[in-house]
């Protein structure tokens with residue numbers, strides 16, 4: 032955990048922003064895989080970690096905005112638990128580490144909440160994203176499950192977003208730790224990407240490095256020679272000369288801050304001319320976007336800038352044609368770049384996505400585009416110092432999408448379908464870094480991971 036002052040300061044700030052009532056935060060529970068006691072690795076709720084720091088199941092916390100009091104609800108272990116799990120700190124000791132003086136057994140929680148409801152006090156929660164949470168909340172609040180959402184507070188969501196989106200120094204250090212582990216994950220991948228290796232062998236090594244460094248992967252490893260499938264979790268292919276391995280993977284630091292890095296490398300360690308040409312376009316989109324980061328710029332501008340770089344690059348090799356501005360404005364580039372430039376990063380790899388992208392990536396000054404491609408942009412709003420986010424442009428040749436657009440004669444003025452057809456077996460390329468917005472520009476976080484053609488070929492040997 033961070034020092035207890037970190038958690039008390041965060042809660043004090045929250046208390047200043049929220050306007051009354053009771054803020055109720057259930058922690059996450061163990062989650063069963065195939066029978067009750069065989070569980071997935073425990074993952075605490077991220078906002079619970081942010082405000083209370085205690086990385087254990089079986090907890091809930093309440094902040095009373097009238098009295099200013101924070102209460103941790105949870106049970107001390109009994110002797111049966113201790114036999115299986117060993118002696119653990121008392122609840123009061125856990126609470127003290129988070130700067131909380133008051134603890135109560137879990138059995139008191141419902142009574143306290145019901146008493147507050149009887150006194151017509153408002154209870155505010157964040158959107159639940161696990162089924163067991165909805166059932167727990169339904170029981171505690173004495174409402175049917177479908178009515179639980181009526182307790183979700185937009186005021187609380189916005190307050191939490193306003194705090195979590197600006198990273199403190201200690202948080203940035205955690206993210207950089209996670210990126211330094213990702214350095215080892217990705218450079219190992221580069222060394223293993225030779226013909227005859229199975230994708231699963233590399234994915235397993237990458238996950239193992241995350242575990243060996245004290246965290247878990249921040250999302251299931253995406254690794255495939257079929258990188259044209261954006262989130263490909265199938266690892267059953269044998270690596271073949273001529274394909275590109277897209278590896279999109281990161282891990283969690285000990286305090287659960289995420290890294291999220293993508294590198295795309297040629298099987299066998301040497302880019303072909305055709306691969307190099309596409310790679311350099313994606314690299315230019317990545318580097319130009321990074322160079323344009325500064326406080327006050329809309330991330331949607333960076334996304335559209337990357338789309339322009341991609342369109343220009345594809346025009347130069349005859350895959351696209353026509354006026355770049357027109358092509359991007361109409362969304363023709365999305366045949367090759369059908370996703371957003373990036374997302375917030377922090378305690379979640381898509382930071383705070385459970386709170387709702389419209390609050391995290393958008394605000395009253397920018398609404399989500401409905402256009403294919405840009406509609407998937409998770410972060411569009413103005414960047415502020417302290418934001419940490421990803422920049423991850425890509426170019427993909429997706430046969431099903433190519434066929435669909437060609438049949439519909441879509442954007443024939445901007446796309447040379449005959450040329451595109453010669454790339455159907457290409458796969459995809461994505462390059463992703465994690466970026467901190469500073470007062471004057473930005474910093475690419477962590478130890479630099481080989482990224483240029485020369486650096487990657489040098490690492491692959």
Ligand code: GLY
Nearest residue numbers: 250279280291374
């Ligand atoms: N790294 C996975 C994603 O950004 O969606």
Ligand code: MN
Nearest residue numbers: 291421423463
């Ligand atoms: Mn990402």
